[in-house]
Amino acid sequence: MSSPTRRYKSPSELSRANNNNNNNNTTHLPPPPPQNNHRNTPYLPTPTELALLTLYPTLLLFGALFSLLSPETRAAPYDTLRQAHAQDPSLAPSYFARKDNLFNVLFVKRGWAWITAAFGAFVLAHPAYRGGGNQTRRRVRAGVRWVVVTGWWVFVTQWCFGPPIIDRGFRWSGGKCEVVEEMVFGFGEGGVKEVVTAAACKASGGSWRGGHDISGHVFLLVLGSFFLVQEVGWVAARWARYLGEERCVVMHDGAVKGAGVEAERREQQEEAGVLTVLETLGFGGRLAAAVTGLCAWMLLMTAIYFHTWFEKLTGLVVALAGLYVTYILPRWIPALRSIVGLPGI
Numbered sequence: 001m002s003s004p005t006r007r008y009k010s011p012s013e014l015s016r017a018n019n020n021n022n023n024n025n026t027t028h029l030p031p032p033p034p035q036n037n038h039r040n041t042p043y044l045p046t047p048t049e050l051a052l053l054t055l056y057p058t059l060l061l062f063g064a065l066f067s068l069l070s071p072e073t074r075a076a077p078y079d080t081l082r083q084a085h086a087q088d089p090s091l092a093p094s095y096f097a098r099k100d101n102l103f104n105v106l107f108v109k110r111g112w113a114w115i116t117a118a119f120g121a122f123v124l125a126h127p128a129y130r131g132g133g134n135q136t137r138r139r140v141r142a143g144v145r146w147v148v149v150t151g152w153w154v155f156v157t158q159w160c161f162g163p164p165i166i167d168r169g170f171r172w173s174g175g176k177c178e179v180v181e182e183m184v185f186g187f188g189e190g191g192v193k194e195v196v197t198a199a200a201c202k203a204s205g206g207s208w209r210g211g212h213d214i215s216g217h218v219f220l221l222v223l224g225s226f227f228l229v230q231e232v233g234w235v236a237a238r239w240a241r242y243l244g245e246e247r248c249v250v251m252h253d254g255a256v257k258g259a260g261v262e263a264e265r266r267e268q269q270e271e272a273g274v275l276t277v278l279e280t281l282g283f284g285g286r287l288a289a290a291v292t293g294l295c296a297w298m299l300l301m302t303a304i305y306f307h308t309w310f311e312k313l314t315g316l317v318v319a320l321a322g323l324y325v326t327y328i329l330p331r332w333i334p335a336l337r338s339i340v341g342l343p344g345i
């Protein structure tokens with residue numbers, strides 16, 4: 001990809017130009033604003049990360065309020081056992097309240113494949129990942145972070161040495177697979193079958209009822225979208241010299257420093273111009289931004305039309321736990337950082 005044309009001066013260029021003016025002219029410009037030497041704590045997300053993370057509970061809260069206040073949603077029949085509105089197109093309060101809506105079927109139900117594709121396109125095609133002596137090492141570390149996040153997705157939603165964590169949680173909290181026909185005809189112990197996964201229950205024609213059902217949708221949408229925000233955001237912003245703040249890391253000797261001390265300069269774009277956001281993102285980053293936007297929209301739909309607020313909250317907390325381990329823990333555990341790295345470093 002050819003390097004984009006420069007149209008503006010970067011903040012660092014402007015500051016250099018000001019300094020030159022100061023040296024050459026007798027009229028003195030005011031000195032550049034003092035550098036912000038405040039260090040962010042390595043144990044918590046940076047202020048920008050925190051602001052972005054706050055959007056998730058805000059969406060969930062907004063959805064809960066909307067479902068309480070919207071007359072159409074309030075008037076539509078709701079099945080508390082299935083935690084969903086009536087699925088009949090004439091009764092559902094919105095197209096998005098139906099499980100068979102195309103966004104759910106083609107996007108969320110294949111969500112990890114979309115997130116993986118966007119991440120892969122970014123890592124393989126973005127100029128920040130091309131060139132520089134340690135191109136392969138940076139890509140391998142990004143791959144390792146994908147394996148960690150994907151592993152968490154697998155354990156929580158697909159398989160965890162047996163049933164996935166969501167299904168284990170459901171059974172620990174008293175949930176069971178109820179087979180309706182057996183209940184109707186009074187067979188066995190009230191029609192309760194020893195089925196240990198939601199998928200097996202569905203396949204045997206039963207209903208997965210009674211326990212705490214951590215929202216898989218909230219989990220996947222939060223985990224996947226913030227994974228992309230981390231992987232694309234830090235890499236693209238650092239490459240385009242767009243950084244307003246820096247992550248801090250604990251070094252082997254215990255000193256706390258800006259993560260930039262471990263970075264290579266080579267990965268930054270050579271023309272120090274300010275790029276537009278679209279130029280900065282490149283193809284893979286734009287795909288990731290589209291996937292992230294769709295995640296946010298579907299999260300809002302889940303917030304409005306599905307689950308109890310507590311099940312959505314636990315979906316959020318379980319996703320945040322995986323994100324903390326992948327992106328914050330390595331900032332204060334150098335040995336872990338040497339394996340998974342930090343995006344953009």
Ligand SMILES: CCCCC/C=C\C/C=C\C/C=C\C/C=C\CCCC(=O)SCCNC(=O)CCNC(=O)[C@H](O)C(C)(C)COP(=O)(O)O
Binds near residue numbers: 113114150157198216
């Ligand atoms: C030795 C032990 C290893 C254990 C695993 C550890 C690490 C795993 C590391 C690597 C990955 C391994 C396997 C993953 C394989 C491929 C992943 C990449 C390709 C794909 O993404 S293909 C998958 C496409 N499928 C999806 O995206 C499904 C997404 N949907 C869901 O997860 C669920 O439907 C849901 C959670 C959204 C909702 O669930 P329901 O309520 O509908 O049941």
Ligand SMILES: Nc1ncnc2c1ncn2[C@@H]1O[C@H](COP(=O)(O)O)[C@@H](OP(=O)(O)O)[C@H]1O
Binds near residue numbers: 097099101213307
């Ligand atoms: N935004 C959304 N759009 C459509 N269906 C959704 C949805 N959020 C959750 N659901 C549906 O609600 C059920 C519980 O979701 P989850 O536990 O993953 O949060 C799932 O039903 P099915 O399992 O019958 O498909 C899922 O498809």
